[in-house]
Amino acid sequence: MQLDDLFLKACQNGQKSVVITFLKRGGINVDKRDAGGFTPLHYACKKGARDIVRLLIDNQADVNLASNASVTPLHFAAAVGNQEIIQCLLDAGADINATDKEGKSVLIYSVTAKKVEAAKYLIAKGADTTVKDNENRTALDYANALGLPYLVAEVSPDSFGETDANGNTPLHQSCFNGQSEVVKVMLAKGNVDVNAVNNDGETPLFIAVAEDNIYVSELLLEAGAEADKATNVGESPIHAAAENENEHMVDVLIRHGANVNGRNRAGETALIISARNGLNNVTAKLLEKGADVTCADEEEHTALYYATERGYNEIVELLLMAGAES
Numbered sequence: 001m002q003l004d005d006l007f008l009k010a011c012q013n014g015q016k017s018v019v020i021t022f023l024k025r026g027g028i029n030v031d032k033r034d035a036g037g038f039t040p041l042h043y044a045c046k047k048g049a050r051d052i053v054r055l056l057i058d059n060q061a062d063v064n065l066a067s068n069a070s071v072t073p074l075h076f077a078a079a080v081g082n083q084e085i086i087q088c089l090l091d092a093g094a095d096i097n098a099t100d101k102e103g104k105s106v107l108i109y110s111v112t113a114k115k116v117e118a119a120k121y122l123i124a125k126g127a128d129t130t131v132k133d134n135e136n137r138t139a140l141d142y143a144n145a146l147g148l149p150y151l152v153a154e155v156s157p158d159s160f161g162e163t164d165a166n167g168n169t170p171l172h173q174s175c176f177n178g179q180s181e182v183v184k185v186m187l188a189k190g191n192v193d194v195n196a197v198n199n200d201g202e203t204p205l206f207i208a209v210a211e212d213n214i215y216v217s218e219l220l221l222e223a224g225a226e227a228d229k230a231t232n233v234g235e236s237p238i239h240a241a242a243e244n245e246n247e248h249m250v251d252v253l254i255r256h257g258a259n260v261n262g263r264n265r266a267g268e269t270a271l272i273i274s275a276r277n278g279l280n281n282v283t284a285k286l287l288e289k290g291a292d293v294t295c296a297d298e299e300e301h302t303a304l305y306y307a308t309e310r311g312y313n314e315i316v317e318l319l320l321m322a323g324a325e326s
Contacts, residue, residue, distance in 0.1 A: 004032040011040035011056070014049040023059055030061045037068035045076040045085055053077075053085050063094040070100040078106045078122060081115030086122065096127050103133035111142045111151065119143075120154045129155050136165055144173045149181040157191035167198035175208040180216050187223045194225045201232035209237040209253070212244050218252055227258035234265035242270035243277070247285035254289045267297035275303035275319065278312040283319075293324035 007028050010018040019040075022028050031039050041061045044052040053073075057063065066072045074094040077085040090096060099105050104112075107127040110119040119139070123129060132138050140159050143151040152170075160170050171192055174182040183204075186192045195203050205225040208216040217237075221227060230236045238258045241249035250270065254260055261269050271291040274282040283303070287293070296302045304324040307315040 003027070004029045005034075008032050008034060008040050008043065011049070011052055012043035012047065014044070014047040014052065016049065016051050016055075019052050019055060023055060030056055030059050031065055033065075033067075037066070038071075039065055039067075039073070041065070041073040042067065042071070042076055045073040045082075045089070046080060048080045048082050048085065050082065050084050050088070053088050057088060057092045063089050063092045064098065066098070066100075069102075070098075072098045072100075072106070074098060074106050075100060075104075075109045078110035078115065078118055079113040081110065081113065081118040083118055083121050086118060086125075090125060096122065096125060097131060099131065099133070103131075103135075105131040105133070105139065107131070107139045108133060108137075108142060111139045111146070111148070114146060114148065116148055116151050119151050123154050129159055130162070138162065140170055141173060144170050144179060144182055145177055147177070147179045147182060149179075149185045152182050153185045153189065157189045160186055160189070160192040161196075163198070167200075169193070169196050169198075169204070171196065171204045172198055172202070172207055175204045175213070175216055175220070176211060178211060178213050178216065180213070180219065183216050183219055187219060194220055194223050195229055197229075197231075201230070203229050203237075205229070206231060206235070206237050206240060209249055210240045210244070212246055212249070214246075214249055214252060217249065221252070221256040227253050227256045228262055230262075230264070234263070236262050236264070238262060238270045239264055239268070239273060242273040242279065242282050242286070245274075245277075245279045245282055247281045250282060250285050251289070260286060260289050261292045261295055263295075263297075267299075269295045269303075271295065271303045272297055272301075272306065275312065275315050276306035276310070278307075278310060278315065280312075280314050280318075283315050287318060287322045291322075293319050293322050 007022045041056045074089045205220045271286045304319045
């Protein structure tokens with residue numbers, strides 16, 4: 001094994017005294033690359049060996065020399081979360097917005113490694129929060145998915161309006177993931193459209209309701225979400241709540257102005273959906289809130305029709321007591 005290879009191994013193992021000995025001897029290639037294209041500086045950053053990083057930089061190591069996969073030493077430092085090493089690299093001219101072959105930025109590396117303080121530090125140093133990887137995801141998207149509210153709070157509210165390939169905003173994504181703390185941060189930061197729709201016409205509220213998350217749904221409603229905003233196929237949140245057999249969600253939506261008799265494209269009300277599916281508690285709640293038992297869908301079938309056809313006796317009794325006659 002040649003001296004350059006041994007030197008690289010010493011950096012990989014964090015052996016500071018050995019590294020110093022090799023450097024004093026002279027004639028060492030500080031940018032020696034292994035089969036993966038990684039240099040001594042890559043390994044020192046990955047090891048979190050601050051003193052070795054400084055020694056390498058002092059000996060003219062190339063801070064922007066990337067691996068075969070376009071990973072820079074700063075990517076490794078960000079993933080480790082060592083702010084001192086990050087600062088050393090930046091002071092030496094490292095590209096804060098470098099991306100690897102997957103399009104992942106230095107900031108995305110720190111976020112996916114859940115190194116919140118390092119990510120906040122990078123943002124403070126000017127890292128571009130809008131950089132998207134090859135999957136069209138930003139650092140904010142990853143912070144969202146991982147439930148890192150304190151990191152989301154550091155991102156410019158302007159990023160909250162960004163959409164993915166399906167038209168989902170970060171708020172849509174946090175609702176889908178059930179990240180209530182992230183939702184709270186976004187709403188508190190302002191500049192977020194609580195009624196934004198994705199390509200299917202779904203609002204963040206619709207997603208929260210469909211995911212059966214009452215707490216997030218209430219947060220959105222209190223922030224001004226429209227309780228009746230329907231999707232492209234005419235489904236409103238109350239329809240989703242009925243389908244989920246969640247009478248408590250039905251109650252929350254109605255308290256915030258949802259139309260108990262709202263119809264989807266098939267002419268179905270929440271009552272028709274609950275009766276057809278044999279959902280006793282939801283049916284009772286809807287009747288308590290004034291659902292119209294006479295409403296019929298496009299096939300001219302009422303809630304009583306479906307409950308009778310399918311043998312849901314308790315629901316039949318509830319509907320008859322509420323005045324249903326057909």
